[in-house]
Amino acid sequence: MPPLKQAPPLDVVPRPSACPGLWRIVAARDGGICRIKLPAGVLSADQADAVAEAAERYAGGVIEATNRSNLQIRGIGADHAGLVEALLAAGLGPRQAESDDVRNLMLSPLAGHDPQALVDTRPLAAQVLELLEGTPAFHRLSAKFALLLDGGEALAMLDHPHDVWLSALRLDGQLWLAVGLAGCPGNARPLAAVPYADGLSLVRAVLERFLQLASAERSRMRQVLVDCSPEAFIDGLQLPLRRDRAVLDWQRPRQACRWLGVLAQAQGSALGVAPPLGRLTPAMLRGAARVAREQGDGSLRLSPWQSLLLPSVEPAAQDRALAALGKLGFICDHAQPLARLTACTGSSGCAKGLSETKADAVQLAQWLGPQAPASVHLTGCPRSCALAHVAPATLLARAPGRYDLYLRDPRVPGFGALRGRDLTLKEAGAMLDLPTEHLDD
Known part of the structure; x- marks a missing residue:
């Protein structure tokens, strides 16, 4: 193995950004x-234990x-170098700071295990990550x-927007990889497809x-597509592509998606659990690692939920592990009511937040009735982080x-249709439990 490239000093920021990373502590x-x-x-x-230790120590x-x-650690003190080195020692990031930012590739949390998958995406994902880094x-x-790499799994987040999404599909008895933008x-x-074996070349x-079309002001795919149509973008790829109606009319099938409890695998089962409102203590992470060692395969998978x-x-x-x-x-x-709620950090952790959203979500849970939507998001500001x-x-x-209160409406941009103004949490809970047709502006 060639020697690792010398890492830059730990206080060097790879490039200006407000987005946290391993090397960029914001x-x-x-x-x-x-x-x-x-x-x-x-x-x-073992890596979960290392994260728990770092969160306590630094x-x-x-x-x-x-x-x-992904995971993130909050409330970091002055010893940034100690924290980063502890995480690097656990194999939780690249020794090259410039390689860390680009590792934004999402898969199904059951990639390689989901019985409904058309293909195990993990080998291609490893190639893509190596290419990016x-x-x-x-x-x-x-x-x-x-980027999103979708293998056709039943457990798949299909609604998060990505700059580039890739989905496996089967046409004419052959496995293809479809590509969409923004x-x-x-x-x-x-917009097009290639044989699945050509997926890395497509990426x-x-x-x-x-990168030929991007600039400092146009750093996301949606910005580039303002001046270059998606079709023109695809026309410029130096790659043989399939673009017939069978590809262009294809729609990713949807299934009922459950990510908590006992989940089917191709062999055996997986257990899905959620920390309330996405927040773990070191004891919770260590405990989950212990259960994974004793009852599972010694690994944890993070999910987009x-x-x-x-x-x-x-x-x-299964029962013993879930009880633990x-x-x-x-x-x-x-x-459980909190399973239906998400919340941003809130005003205690973010200067833009106008309320303690996580504490508010805990209160709201007691007033969330059976008619409420399956997913309710509390955000302290319009960024909806x-x-x-x-x-x-x-x-x-x-x-x-x-x-x-807003309800999602495809005809209305942003959060959707405004249904209630200046509500207390109890009032919001009551309104959320009403049928949609009974909600007034």
Whole structure:
């Protein structure tokens, strides 16, 4: 193995950005934030212990699961170098700072295990990550530039927008890889396809084409497509493409998607659990790692629902493992009210937040009735940091403990249709429990 490239000093920022990374610890009201980008969302039990130890030793002990299947540590103190070195020693990032930003590739948390998948995407994902990390030209990509690789799994987040999305499909008895730009397979059609074996070449061609058109002011795919239509973008790829009606009319199939409780695998089962509102303590993470070692395959998978999966748990151990995870404070089934709620950091951790959204969400849970939408998001400001797509219902803070209520409507931009103004949490809970046709502006 060739020697590792000399790492830059730990206080060097790879490039200006407000987006946290391993090497970029961003200041917040409650201290620094370090984001740990996990390849395919996978975290070994030993690495989970290392994150828990780092959060206690170098920060305030707050760990968060993100909506891009990563982890972040909050409340970091002055010893940035010590924190980063501890995480690097656990294999949780590259020794080259410039390689960290570009590792934004999301897979199904059950990639390689989902019985409904058309293909195991993990080998191609490993190639794509190696391409991103090892190609200096691609280090110019924005720290927010994101890719999705979808293998047709039943457990799949199809609504998060990505700069580039790739979906496996089967046509004429052959496996293909469809590509879409600035969107998601849940509500868009592909622009072209290549044989699945040519997937890495497709990714390389798309990224090279993007960088030809991008600039400091146009660093995301949606910005580039303002002046270059998606069709013109695809026309410029130096790659044989399939673009007939069978590809262009294809729509990613949807299934009922559950990510908590016992989940089917091709062999055995996985357990899905969620830390309340995406926030873990070191004890919770250590406990989950212990259960993964004793009852699973020794790994954890982070999911885009801010939850964890423990793969390959034997049927005889499922109940015992879920009981242990429940005692640690994890949500283990969709019937628990907090399973339906997401919330941003709130005013204690973010200067832009107008209310303590996480504490408010805990209160709201007691007033959330059976008619309420399956997903309700509380956000302290219009940026809506904790959710990558528009929720069925959004509560936008306007003052401490008071919110405007929006319901998602494809005809209305942003959060959707405004249904209630300046509501208390109890009033919001009551309105959310009403049938949609009974809600007035």
